[in-house]
Amino acid sequence: MIDLTGAESDPRLFDIMSTMRAMRRIKPDPVPEGLVERLVEAATWGPSGGNMQRFEYVVVTDRDVMARLAPLWKRCVDAYLATTGALAPEGMDTAAYGRMVAAIEYQRDHFADTPVLVIPCYQFPAPRVTEEGYLASAQALGPVATQRMMDTQERFMALAEGSCVYPGVQNLLLAARGLGLAANITIWHLMLEEEWKQALGIPEDMRTFAAIPVGWPMGNFGPVRRRPVSEVVHRDRW
Template sequence: MTDDRQAEPLLFETMSTMRAMRRLKPDPVPEELLERLVQAAVWAPSGSNLQQFHYVVVTDRDVIARLEPLWRRCVNAYLGSAGKATPPSMEEGAYRRMVAAIEHQRDHFADTPALIVPCYRYVQPKGDMDGLKALHGSLGTSGMLRLMTNGVFSTIAETSSVYPGVQNLLLAARGLGLAATVTVWHLMLEREWKQVLGIPKDVNTFAVIPVGMPAGNFGPVRRRPVQEVIHRDGW
């Protein structure tokens, strides 16, 4: 049996060196490793244990070639808008290096060994009169209206059932020595991406994760100090 006291530092080491690796070797990733990544994702929590997540794994060169112009358009849209400004928490030099890595990935996208696209098909729970009365009794009229009209709850319900799996996948990739990074730029042209991949209309996509052997080195991540982000007993 594994000693948790010995295993914990290994997990922390994995998390603290899980850089966004955008420079990939073109070598194929063994199918069994890709399945292990998806298995790690499936182990993550799922809201109400519905498990309506799906993972599209793309390794076909022709399919990736069809996605390449969509990726380029999305990356260029990002770099031409939000990506033009250096984030307050990042030094100028570090940001320039990140942009260079993004441009490298854009220009070599056709050589990406594998893509993993996390998806979710949200199942709207069927309510009955007793359930509606219970909601009204707990939330009141205004609370019920907000819940039913702004769509935030269903959106968060989906994302909370997908991104824990994405994080598991990224941690597994780091543990297996694979390079990966989570991106959401494809959402700018999600309809076109879904058409190429044959994803049903009632299924939402949440990321595109390029995966391959790293062309660079893993190393410590740069993040804000914990003391800057903790708020104790309130904001």
């Protein structure tokens, strides 16, 4: 535990962050619309590249729509559990992993009862760079780095858009925890993204970045279990 004695910090915020488990077992009880709007408002407070604010949020609360999404969710979860999720990560206690899988399966089997589902979307506009701008950029980077940048442009753009979305998603998760709501971030829907977009009327050229179920928790929050800071920090260089 890090000593925060004398630090100007909000202990409530740190308590929220340290007890914000991925809560997959949620009640079917509805979430008041005012709270849903507060979650999205918190998400919009996240940083946005160039302050473009190109984010959009699809919020599903209609039970008929949720029921139509449930089969898609099941297919994605089953695909995950058959591949990446088939075995516990190296070093993770198998019993703990079994409990997590059980929670994933519970959420899968009760997805139609999910009170709220939030789909964050984002897309950069077409670039507005002149030929002179490209030449100046190439001169600043140098020929080798310019070629490397061109070769990794797809990854760069994906990370650039993600950096405009995921801080807002974290805000939403923190806000949910602060309001006593359970939530967890998933990207499994990307395995069937086109089907999800069709089901929700999301434009083909719009990218989706997560599917976040939200509701009142059945269990208790935190504490989270994470590696200690001493194991993850590299001071001044790797």
